[in-house]
Amino acid sequence: HIQNFDLQFKYAHRTMLLEPLLLVSAFFLLFLLSIIYVRLDFSIRVDEGAEAKMKVAGYLEKVATLQDRRNALYQSIEDAMVKFKSNKDNNSFQSALKRIGGDYKVETQAIAELLTTVKNINPELGDKVGELQRLDRVYRDLQAQQTALVEKLVSGKIVKAAYLDQENGLVKKKEETMEKINSISLLVRAF
Numbered sequence: 001h002i003q004n005f006d007l008q009f010k011y012a013h014r015t016m017l018l019e020p021l022l023l024v025s026a027f028f029l030l031f032l033l034s035i036i037y038v039r040l041d042f043s044i045r046v047d048e049g050a051e052a053k054m055k056v057a058g059y060l061e062k063v064a065t066l067q068d069r070r071n072a073l074y075q076s077i078e079d080a081m082v083k084f085k086s087n088k089d090n091n092s093f094q095s096a097l098k099r100i101g102g103d104y105k106v107e108t109q110a111i112a113e114l115l116t117t118v119k120n121i122n123p124e125l126g127d128k129v130g131e132l133q134r135l136d137r138v139y140r141d142l143q144a145q146q147t148a149l150v151e152k153l154v155s156g157k158i159v160k161a162a163y164l165d166q167e168n169g170l171v172k173k174k175e176e177t178m179e180k181i182n183s184i185s186l187l188v189r190a191f
Contacts, residue, residue: 052121057191059118063111063129064189067181070107070136076100077143081150088154097147108136125191132184139177146170 077100084093111133119126149166152158158166 056118056122056125059114059121060125060129060188060191063114063118063132064185066107066111066114067132067136067185067188070104070111071178071181073100073104073107074139074143077147081147084154085150090151090154093151104140108133111136125188128184128188132181132188135177135181135184139174139181142170142174142177146174 077097080093080096080100083096084090111129115126115129115133118129146167149158149163149170153160153163
């Protein structure tokens, strides 16, 4: 009974690759499911830190939006000054300044209210919003000086050469202040 025998198998080449591919796909699926399971959070508890961070992010987005509105009001004042220099209509200029000033006061008050809220939650970011408010006051003061200078020019109380010298200095200071405001605004948006 001890005889050698020959055994032959005929497999298709596709079936030879099927088993390793099944193993690789099974392991891939296993790892993919484990990654998804680790990423999912099935806890019922509330994460206070994440919730506070989301609240602060919402408040900071409101601050950035209000700052954008204030920037638009600044541009409106610039446009009113240009129009005033060309048509010399003091009444329409003063009414435009009064209207813009009222809108500016509303936006600034809203940011001040958000400042106290943000400062209570995150003092560091509250300081950034406070710095934004401080720079805004500086910019507003520079713009008020420029407005007074334009009024003096139109009324003839100052010569054009002196006006241009003073205006160039004010414009440079305003640009520097606006760059600082924009950098803080970007920082606030990035949070």
